[in-house]
Amino acid sequence: MARYTGPLCRLCRAEQKKLFLKGDRCKSDKCPINKKRAIPGKDPKARTGKRSDYGVQLREKQRIKRMYGMLEKQFRLFFERALRMPGVTGENLIGLLERRLDNVVFRMHLAANRNQARQIVGHGHILVNGKPVNIPSYLVKPGDVVEVKESSKKLNVIKDSLKEVSKSGSYSWISIDVDALKGTFVSIPHRADVTDLADIKEQLVVELYSK
Template identity: 50%
Template sequence: MSKYIGPDCRLCRREGMKLFLKGDRCYTEKCAFARRPYPPGQHGQERKKLSEYGMQLREKQKVKRIYGVLETQFRRYFEMAEKMKGIAGENLLSLLERRLDNVVYRLGFASSRGEARLLVSHAHFKVNGRTVNIPSYLVKVGDVIEVDERSKSKTRFVEIKEKYAKKPSPKWLEKDAENLVGKVIALPTREDIDMPIREHLIVELYSK
């Protein structure tokens, strides 16, 4: 499946909620979803009742878009989640939260997951002292994530430090905002995920 390269705001409108894909813009009056809170297209304002399958599919698409994951990789995460102890749906969300690009975003070292993905792929971050440029890298307890020393003086990271780094992070992460360093102190749980996600619908979809 090819990567979506259209306007991010269309995705929010399609899913009927803010997915916070555009960073600061999502919090302003320029947000397309705030101005047009209905699906894009000619028939976007028509009310349509979704079937059970339709609701399951929409939930899967929503989560894929929140985390910026394509179908093949998303299916792989689900297969991993099924083999883990516990509830498959919650395991799936925990795996997605542990992606390096998401952790960078959660630490406040990027304005959005999309920007975090770009910064990671451009080798601006280290994990346990080693450069990691794979956005899907799964962190574990004890991992230390930091901005590369050579990148800290770059204009964008100076802006990030001033604007985002001091924002609160989830309780499973701790950070030194001044030095742009974070640490994984626990694995994320369902309570740590604040987006309105109905993961049981995804489990039902893949269980057919």
């Protein structure tokens, strides 16, 4: 399957906003956004002027898509699914993205970032309700138990990531048992609960795809 293999910091520079793609580095002074690095490309000044409505909508879609580490085709499928669901389409979309297994593993602090979470899931280190699942886009349901399989509990990458629980705490829609390396997806989060996406305007994505 196709995937982005270039430098992750370049994506943040392109959006001129932090996408938190590299864990602790994004919170440190080494982040290129903190250093006010220029937009990547041959003529960055040409892309800093006033954007059209379409340009604003496109950038917001790209930003959300890159934060969750998805390519266009898969992201569009998630949007179409959200569109068919009852309720507000934008909120449905965020709810679906938060239900992705790689995102749940990241939210449980079993990985430093979503890219690392996809690798952990893809390499077969995660169980859902006691059964191995190696599909990062697998949608977790309320009540599902997500855990690290027994033979993978000694992985340093997981142990190091769990230290973030004491720093950042847990999320209200996921209960975590740090000692057992497992957690329960309690409920689909309300839009207001996802505070790290507070400045995201998912309605712009709805407007873009509705044209």
